[in-house]
Amino acid sequence: MTSHPTALGLLWMVAVVALLVICDLLGGPHWLRATLTLTAALPPLVATLIVLSQTPRSHLEYEPSILTHFFARFLALFSAFVFWLGSVVIGGAIAVQLADESGTNIETAWLVAGDLFARIVPPVTVLLYCVLIIGYASYLVRLRGWSAVPTRHRIPEHFLAEAPRTRQIVIGLAHPGLLLASGLLSTLVTTALTLRAEALLS
Numbered sequence: 001m002t003s004h005p006t007a008l009g010l011l012w013m014v015a016v017v018a019l020l021v022i023c024d025l026l027g028g029p030h031w032l033r034a035t036l037t038l039t040a041a042l043p044p045l046v047a048t049l050i051v052l053s054q055t056p057r058s059h060l061e062y063e064p065s066i067l068t069h070f071f072a073r074f075l076a077l078f079s080a081f082v083f084w085l086g087s088v089v090i091g092g093a094i095a096v097q098l099a100d101e102s103g104t105n106i107e108t109a110w111l112v113a114g115d116l117f118a119r120i121v122p123p124v125t126v127l128l129y130c131v132l133i134i135g136y137a138s139y140l141v142r143l144r145g146w147s148a149v150p151t152r153h154r155i156p157e158h159f160l161a162e163a164p165r166t167r168q169i170v171i172g173l174a175h176p177g178l179l180l181a182s183g184l185l186s187t188l189v190t191t192a193l194t195l196r197a198e199a200l201l202s
Contacts, residue, residue: 005172006148009043013182016040017189040186041133047173048136054159055143126187133183140176148172 020036022028094116144153149172160167 004148005169006175006178009173009175009178009182012043013040013178013186017186020186020189037186041179041182044173044175044179044182045133045136047170048140048179050170051143051155051159051174052136052139055155126191130184130187133179137176137180137183140174140179144171144174144176146175146177148175 016036016039020033020040023032023036094113143155144150149168153171155171160170
């Protein structure tokens, strides 16, 4: 485990994805699929949270170039504009749908609104989860790089200094590629299996 912690993390992810496929073939419940999805990303995510929680923000600071600085600001403003415009359009569409389906019946309007809420929240939650995973992975790249067992990194030397084997395993599991693969791939696979199950039931 101390020599190849990242490889063990990949094997864990593959095993959980295989269980997801088996669960889909056997018609397993949705709560079991959700649990398996969280389990797939659990080892690298927990290791990442431990590493980031023990790393001061100063270890992530660097001086970006002028081009990088203004390009990042442009992307932030453009993303904010797109999300704002999308929220306006979606809000208008929901209002029209509520008016069409419920008319003047307030009880029906609340039922339709609750149904729309239940449909919108899961994909938004998945999107925010993916953004969180990508953000954490970018921090890991700056902290430890892409090596499975990094020799040069910015992780504090006092982090698990009293347990060097545990330190090596945690740093190995907190790999940006492993976090991206387990977090995003398992989410996509579970989403695809859920959509397929819903299509078969409809």
